[in-house]
Amino acid sequence: MAEEHDIVELREKLARATQLLLFRHHMRPGTKAWELRHALGRDYKQILKLLDAELEKLGLTVKHTSEGEEGSESDRYFVTLRGHPTLTEARTFGWRIDDMGMLTAALAYILSKGGKAPLKEVERMLQEKFPRWRIESTIDRFIRRGYLSEDDEGLLYIGWRARAEVDQKTLLGLLLGKEKPAEERKPEGGEGEAEPSGEVAEEEKA
Amino acid sequence: MPSERQELMLRIIDLCDTVRKRGLDPFDVEVREFFDRLRELLPKLRKHEELYLDIQAVLGLADVVFQQGEWIKHKSSMLYLDPLLIMLKLHALPAKDLAEVLTHSWHPIIDLEALTPHGVKEGLDYWRNLPPLDERWRGLDTTEVLTGEIARRELARMGILSDEDFAAVMDRAWRELKDAAGDGGEISYWDFISERSFEETVVKAWLVSFLVSYGYATLEIKSLEEDITLRPLPKPQRLECVTTSSVPISISREEWLQRRRARG
Numbered sequence: 001m002a003e004e005h006d007i008v009e010l011r012e013k014l015a016r017a018t019q020l021l022l023f024r025h026h027m028r029p030g031t032k033a034w035e036l037r038h039a040l041g042r043d044y045k046q047i048l049k050l051l052d053a054e055l056e057k058l059g060l061t062v063k064h065t066s067e068g069e070e071g072s073e074s075d076r077y078f079v080t081l082r083g084h085p086t087l088t089e090a091r092t093f094g095w096r097i098d099d100m101g102m103l104t105a106a107l108a109y110i111l112s113k114g115g116k117a118p119l120k121e122v123e124r125m126l127q128e129k130f131p132r133w134r135i136e137s138t139i140d141r142f143i144r145r146g147y148l149s150e151d152d153e154g155l156l157y158i159g160w161r162a163r164a165e166v167d168q169k170t171l172l173g174l175l176l177g178k179e180k181p182a183e184e185r186k187p188e189g190g191e192g193e194a195e196p197s198g199e200v201a202e203e204e205k206a
Numbered sequence: 207m208p209s210e211r212q213e214l215m216l217r218i219i220d221l222c223d224t225v226r227k228r229g230l231d232p233f234d235v236e237v238r239e240f241f242d243r244l245r246e247l248l249p250k251l252r253k254h255e256e257l258y259l260d261i262q263a264v265l266g267l268a269d270v271v272f273q274q275g276e277w278i279k280h281k282s283s284m285l286y287l288d289p290l291l292i293m294l295k296l297h298a299l300p301a302k303d304l305a306e307v308l309t310h311s312w313h314p315i316i317d318l319e320a321l322t323p324h325g326v327k328e329g330l331d332y333w334r335n336l337p338p339l340d341e342r343w344r345g346l347d348t349t350e351v352l353t354g355e356i357a358r359r360e361l362a363r364m365g366i367l368s369d370e371d372f373a374a375v376m377d378r379a380w381r382e383l384k385d386a387a388g389d390g391g392e393i394s395y396w397d398f399i400s401e402r403s404f405e406e407t408v409v410k411a412w413l414v415s416f417l418v419s420y421g422y423a424t425l426e427i428k429s430l431e432e433d434i435t436l437r438p439l440p441k442p443q444r445l446e447c448v449t450t451s452s453v454p455i456s457i458s459r460e461e462w463l464q465r466r467r468a469r470g
Contacts, residue, residue, distance in 0.1 A: 022316060022317060023317070023318050023319075023320040024318065024319050024320065025320070025322060029317035030315065030317070060316060061313070078315045078316075078317075079315070079317070080313040080314060080316060081313045081314055081316065082313070083313070084309055084310050084312050085309055085312065085314065086309060087305060087306055087309050089309075090308075090309045090312070097301055097302055097305045098301050098305075100301075100304070100305035100308045100309065101300075101301035101302070101304035101305045101308075102301075103308055104305065104307050104308040105296045107308075108295075108296060109289075109292065109293070109296065111287075112287055112288070112289040112291075112292040112293075113289055114276065114277060114280040115280065118227065118228060125296065128296075128297060129296070129297075129301065130301070153227050154227075155227065161315065164315060165312055165314055165315055166308070166311055166312055166313075167311040167313065168311075170310065170311035171307060171311040172287055172292070174307045174310055174311060175295050175299075175304075175307050176291065176292075176295060
């Protein structure tokens with residue numbers, strides 16, 4: 001009987017944890033460690049482990065980020081995709097290819113500079129590849145959405161959302177592993193110059 | 207005029223600031239040497255201002271030591287990659303490849319927006335306090351006033367009209383430009399518009415834009431020399447003969463100050 005009661009309680013806690021993590025109840029998504037401890041009890045980490053196992057079946061996972069010391073009360077827990085979306089799927093989330101390219105470039109540049117870089121430098125670097133008029137507004141949007149953060153001295157940092165969503169090691173590894181596109185490697189005047197892919201061409205027209 | 211001692215401390219503070227703000231290699235700073243110099247200086251410091259600078263310099267150097275620690279941590283981490291290598295990759299890859307790199311390392315957060323009890327209460331309160339539509343559409347109580355006349359001087363006092371006829375102002379600016387251009391028949395744009403105050407400079411730039419648009423002068427941009435030349439025309443052209451094009455020239459207070467300083 002006691003065992004049955006435990007199972008019911010565990011199920012209730014799992015449901016509560018799912019609601020807390022999935023429904024946004026603050027400006028930012030996710031839930032802080034102290035809120036989870038308050039709602040689920042001291043063993044909230046065990047509940048989250050169980051929830052993670054349940055979410056795995058749906059292709060999701062529980063992640064956490066620390067803003068101060070690791071394991072502090074202000075740690076934030078989120079539910080994220082376990083895998084990664086394809087480029088086409090990402091476009092259906094409302095992301096332009098240019099914007100994704102800009103975010104990759106900005107994140108990689110900041111990471112290579114030890115986690116911070118002057119905004120002006122980042123803008124100058126992006127100007128080599130993207131139209132100037134779009135850069136300022138796009139960086140502003142990244143800051144508003146939490147992918148980047150800026151301090152009073154005009155330095156850009158990796159934002160809370162990028163820390164939660166982007167696997168930084170993978171990003172840098174993939175970037176270094178990427179080869180130059182085929183048409184750039186071909187000698188000048190070579191046959192069969194590749195057309196821009198449909199997706200990028202569409203982006204340019206937009 | 208800062209003394210030699212103050213100058214050294216100011217230099218240290220500035221250097222430490224640059225390391226923090228620009229992300230320079232903190233190991234380029236000779237921390238030990240600067241601390242030695244500060245230690246030598248300390249007994250000679252008398253004024254409060256000097257002591258304050260000394261504190262600032264010591265704090266700056268302490269921050270550099272902290273940055274050195276962070277730098278080592280970063281370099282020894284898995285995330286350290288030569289910035290130059292990253293720059294080369296960013297330069298070489300097209301936007302689509304960069305986007306693919308992001309999507310392959312991206313695990314977007316899943317969250318749902320939900321109406322909370324507090325939100326429901328706020329909505330209910332708003333609905334209850336909202337006046338009916340016919341009340342909201344009711345016109346403002348106004349009294350009809352008959353049109354009257356207003357004197358030109360009164361309009362000038364209100365800043366709506368200038369005391370002077372605009373054509374006369376243009377004519378005066380044109381003559382001034384011709385005088386300034388002299389025999390050579392041309393003058394640098396910045397030399398001509400530069401005035402004692404920033405406000406006057408902006409007004410002059412505004413007038414020049416009309417001189418050019420209305421065919422009183424021509425403007426040539428020398429991109430290589432980064433200079434703009436103004437040439438007053440001997441006679442104003444007829445408006446229909448003027449070829450118009452738009453050239454944005456921004457004037458910031460900083461730039462104006464810089465040019466003033468450069469001109470002495």
